[in-house]
Amino acid sequence: MTSTNSNQDKFLNNRNPNTAMKNKMRKAEELNIGFIGNPNSGKTTLFNAYTGAQLKVANWPGVTVEKKEGALRYHNHVHKLVDLPGIYSLTSYSIEEKVSRQYILSDDVDVIVDIADASNLERNLYLTLQLIEIGKPVVLALNMMDIVKERGMEIDLHRLPEMLGIPVIPVSARKKTGLDILMHAVSHHKASEPKSNDVVVYSELIEDKITKIIERLREYNPDIHNPRFYAIKLLENDSEIMGNCPFDVSDIVDRSYETEIINRKYDFIEEVIEEVLVNRQERSELTDKIDNVLTHRILGIPIFLGIMGLVFFLTFTLGDGIKGIFEGWLESFSVWTEDVLLALNAGAILKSLIIDGIITGVGTILTFLPNIAILFLALAFLEDSGYMARVTYVMNGIMNKIGLTGRAFIPMLLGFGCTVPAIMATRTLENVRDRRKTILITPFMSCSAKIPVYVLLSGMFFGKFATLAALSMYIIGLVSGLLIAFAATKIEDKADQLKSPDEKSEVNQLLIELPEYKNPNAYSILIYVWENVKAYLSKAGTTIFLASVVLWFILSFGTTGYVEDMSQSFGAVIGHFLVPALEPAGLGFWQIGVSLISGLAAKEVVVSSMGILFGITSIDSAIGLSAMHQTLGVMGFGALNAYSMMIFVLFYTPCVATLAVTAQELKAAKWTTFLLIFQLTFAWIASVLVYQIGSLFI
Amino acid sequence: MMTLKDSQNGKKYIIEKSTLKQPVKQRLEALGLIEGTMVRKINEALDGSIIFMVRGTRLAMGKEIAKFIFVRDVTASDTKHKKRSHVIGLKDNSGKNLRDSNGIGHRDVIGIGRKIGVE
CATH class of the missing domain: 3.40.50.300 (P-loop containing nucleotide triphosphate hydrolases)
Structure with a gap:
């Protein structure tokens, strides 16, 4: 006070x-x-x-x-x-x-x-x-x-x-x-005369106190506007207003009058409702009927999973179909550009910049666009219809155990498709902390771009256990994500110093309004989709584009200037430089280092980079695979190294696009940097552990 | 005393008191969950979270909050009580026929004036 x-x-x-x-x-x-x-x-x-x-x-x-x-x-x-x-x-x-x-x-x-x-x-x-x-x-x-x-x-x-x-x-x-x-x-x-603001009149005791406080406020500042509001807030013991109050009011505000003030307002509301509302029928029977099914204590979860399955299908299966068309166009455009450049006698550097740098960069942005547009269409539909609030309720029991809101399930599931739209989906979470935690663990859900890496490495080294080895990545990723969310919640609770167990459980509890179901409004949905697509293109898009060009530069230029051969590039220099750091993880080969760097563009690039760096032309053919297996074997890269690499790929930063959308969603460079360092460190520690412990047995 | 957590689906209750701490307590008061308010329990999830109706709003609430809100059964006197209009869906027992009546009878009720203090 x-x-x-x-x-x-x-x-x-x-x-x-x-x-x-x-x-x-x-x-x-x-x-x-x-x-x-x-x-x-x-x-x-x-x-x-x-x-x-x-x-x-x-x-x-x-x-x-x-x-x-x-x-x-x-x-x-x-x-x-x-x-x-x-x-x-x-x-x-x-x-x-x-x-x-x-x-x-x-x-x-x-x-x-x-x-x-x-x-x-x-x-x-x-x-x-x-x-x-x-x-x-x-x-x-x-x-x-x-x-x-x-x-x-x-x-x-x-x-x-x-x-x-x-x-x-x-x-x-x-x-x-x-x-x-x-x-x-x-x-x-608009303000022409002072508005009366004493619609609700409180008890004599409170009105008395309000008058006294207003007097004191006027003494302090004769021009004060809305003193009644401040007086009421002071009587409610509002922490912010109390903290800003320049004088002592403890003689008037001897306790919090909040309950009385709230009660009086609701009494007045009841009077209003009584007089104004005719034929009161507040309950929507339709909503009750729909809720009997959608929030059913047993059926609720399978129905939600079914709806999510549909969203997943639309976002990725349908989205990837459209993406394929985009890629076709881009490919033709790229070929056409190359022809034009050839005809113009353009130099190799310019050609590479335009084809491998710029067009590839734009392509990367575009490839996510169908997924993002369809996903937000689906999310807008769920939100506008009123179902989204139910998701929180239905999934609360499961997600609350790891300290996340029920809704965080959606980004986590989408993460198995692609991390970029999944991270963008975290904006449907209401609270910043939930958003941060979900963004922290979503990349651990193996996205579809990691599949080629798993398939390549497990196919080469694990024979009939290949499927099992690839599947284990999904399980390890999921379990780690859940454990990290759990640990992060514990750390947060500690930081909040919520000592009493009651307080802790209350604050973290579910409390949400379930709106009535309604037909989604097409106009609102379109604006919502457009806003999100625009945000992606303008904010994340530019970052993705710049990062793609930077990556192109690192992999196409070396100390001698422009190089055709990746092994002469700055990337290779960095790769060599990384060898000692990657050594304890069994990944101390410069080619692996370069492949992992190129994987920042997109995870599937790891596979093609490995092909180029190990001089294998047809990496997706059986002959190519066995040639690569042999090359790696000679270098001393065996099954354990392969598994360690899979672990590294599972945990390290999925791609520059995820980093860009993370920055866009978190709106704080501090958190984005933290996340990048966290992902790299975590991947390194995990793969070192796998390799070192594995070495004891093999 | 019974709490909202132990309440039965489909039944109406009157809130007696809550032993919650700030800030959750204030949050709920702002939503109109104050002493004497009538609520109607709608559903309960496997983890003990509940859905109930209060002042025309459906709220979902975790069991760790619900177990600190004490309620009692609705008695006949509640309908005549000052807080009668807390009754949510008071008229929906009779369902359709109400809609048919479409009465405008309340219109001519003269307001008791808006400047009335409590107690």
Whole structure:
């Protein structure tokens, strides 16, 4: 309850919005509109309906919460729309809530548009009441009125605004109705006079205290805006507001009045509901029926696995089919380019740069595109239909044992197809820690590009046990991933210093809203897919492209300049340099080092590089294989070395593309670097262990 | 006393108290799970997580939270109680006929005014 100097003036310096507006003199009455609402209220759908795909996605400063901004032309005015994270209340327990609250309280917001799910008015009104208490202009957008009607309910649209003291506009974000009227209301409801913010009146005791605190706040800063909101937050013992309070209020706030304040708000909501809602029918029978099957205690898991099987099939089988077509085109284009270059008498370096560097680099980006687009189409469908929340519930029992949310199962499973879309799928996880942990272990799920390496090495050295040797990679990868997730959770708990076992179990527990099932909205889905594909192309794409060109350079240039032969390249120099480091793992051969480096482009490249470096022309033929086997055998590379190499390939960084999407998702260079070092170290330690322990027996 | 964890599927209960600690306690209060609120248990998973309805919202909750929320059976007096409108799906017992009635009777109820303090 003491003041902290650094933040001391932070909340008291909020200027009156009127003066703020005049000071700014925004051109042509430009308005900044904050969109806020409960999760699942259709807030983003409404936002999309206004802005279309014209939006800017960034991060809120300092946190990994997405910030979406869009512009809207309304009667020659340009309004700025900001989509805030979906929250249930204006407390400060989650980053999302803190971000939203700070933004809403700042001068950057002129009008608040509160989007409420009209079919679930009772719960949504709680946030509304808190927003009204801020004292800024609030317009309530009643979304999903069509569902209200479908269920035979009615909302008294005269009485509701009367009771709340704010304009209430019925809209349907999905059917795009009411959009103009809502903007009209926003334009006319902007700060012209101070808004009444005492819709909810508390007990005499609390109102007394509020008055006293407001007096004290005014003494400190006569211009303070929304003192009632701060007074209430102080009485709720809100940690953030308390910490920023420049003076001592402990004589007034002798304890937390939060429970009383919450109870009073809900009492008021009940009064509102009683008067406003006609023919109350909140429960959707359809959702109950679907849930009887989809969240069934026994059938729930097999049904989920079936749905995931379908997603996997579509993403990879169908995706790879389209990828094949892309690759065909790219191949023809590459051949055509080569002809053109030949005709133009282009030099070998330029030819190699264009064909092996640039076209290959672009090709790498494109090859992931069908997988990513289809995956996000499927994920958007699951999310928009309401099923995604059920996944968390259904898989909770299994995933919670290793400290992950039920939803983390999805990226892990996709990891067996390709790590790139799998890591991108972690953005459906709500919490940053879950995301980090899942990204940490997803690469351990052997992706399909690792198969050629397993097949080659186990085929050469393990004879009839080849399948078993390859299969063991999947099992070792999965088990290691689960153990690492478990260990990471333990470390986190320790860092949190959650000493009491109760507290620990509570904080990590499942608590999630299961929205009602609805038909997915095609427009929302397309925008979602487009946003993700665009993000992949613009952020990860550029990194993948640059990395491909760098890899090309390392493998095509040597101390003597451009080299046709990989064994003369910088890559080979690095390969030689790596020999001592790889020695304890039984991989101390420069060719292996180079192959592993080239594997950073894509894992299947390890196989072709080995072919080139060991001088085997047809590595996929039986003769080629036995020739390679012989060459390796002469070098002293046997079954144990091969197994050690498989282990290394299983654990080390899958490819530059995964690194690029990891950086994109984690949005922190620190974590990406950590992950890279972790993967390399882990792969090295694991293969050294395998080789050293194995050597004792063989 | 019974907790939400031991509750039966399909039955309605009234929340009596919770012995949870912050921040989970506050989280739940913000979602409207406060004393006197009626909830309807819907489903239970193998790991003991539950789904229930509160104030028109379906919530899924882990058993480590549910076991700290104490509930009691609904009694006849609850419907007349001040917190009557907590009753979730109060009208759905009678199902269809309600929809048919489509009454607008409540419209003319005059509001008790919005400036009413508690107690």
